[in-house]
Amino acid sequence: MPRRQNITVFMIIAVSAFLGFIFVSSFRNQAQGTRHPDYVPSYQYQQDVNLDEGLLKGAATAPKLENATLKAELGNASWKLLHTMMAKFPDKPSADDSTALKAYIHLFARLYPCGDCAQHFQKVLEKYPPQVASRSTAAAWACHVHNVVNKRLKKKEFDCSKIGDFYDCGCAEDEADGKKGKGVQKKDAFTPLVLDEKEG
Structure with a gap:
């Protein structure tokens, strides 16, 4: 047993x-x-993300933003975000990076929480499509469209060669003195971008 x-x-x-x-x-x-x-x-x-033209360039979703103070704060924060994003964009982006940035910019315009601002920015994007071939072109494009918006709002325009001095992205250290560098690139390395307007 x-x-x-x-x-x-x-x-x-x-x-x-x-x-x-x-x-x-x-x-x-x-x-x-x-x-x-x-x-x-x-x-x-996993679902395939289909970013067709209708999705990217559909009508703005937000209503008009009536509060002028909130509208100004939102605008300042949004420009800071966009300029910093361009400053952090790769010097030599992959095709996916460029596509992602273009899609982001169009979706940003569509979903922006100020409806009339979003509609205007979508018109700006129609005339000046995002330029995303490199960090320098993306930064120059963002400065240019910022100036288009500033001109419409009767605000002072930026000197695009100095945009990095205004929007410090914290991207680099100045090798000469060890202080935080400003902006996208050193001033001497910044190449102004000449944009072609879209016909129509």
Whole structure:
């Protein structure tokens, strides 16, 4: 009788070890960080993002923003965001980087929380499509369209060769004295961009 109990215990241990081995080996081939029981592989929920013209250039979604103070604060913060984004954009962007920035700019214009501002900016984008071939062209384009908006609002226009002095992105250290550098590039390296207006 004791021998039969030993065989039963041995069989339980063997089956448990086998099941444990199967369980552990099922996770062995998965990428690090995907072993959580709630993990769902990306191929099971990934959806293709279709950024067609209708989505990118659809009508502005927000109503008119009546509060002038809020409108000015939103505008200042938005220009800071856009200029800093251009300053951080790669010098030699990949095709995906350029496509992503163009899409972002068009969606930014569409979803901007001031409806009349968004509509105007969409018209500016029609006339001056985003230039995203490099950091320098993106920064120059952003400065140019900022000046188009400033001209419409009867505000002072920027000297685009000095845009980096106004919008400090914290991008670089000045090698000569170790102080924080300003802007997109050194002033001597900035190449002004001449934009072609879209016909029509």
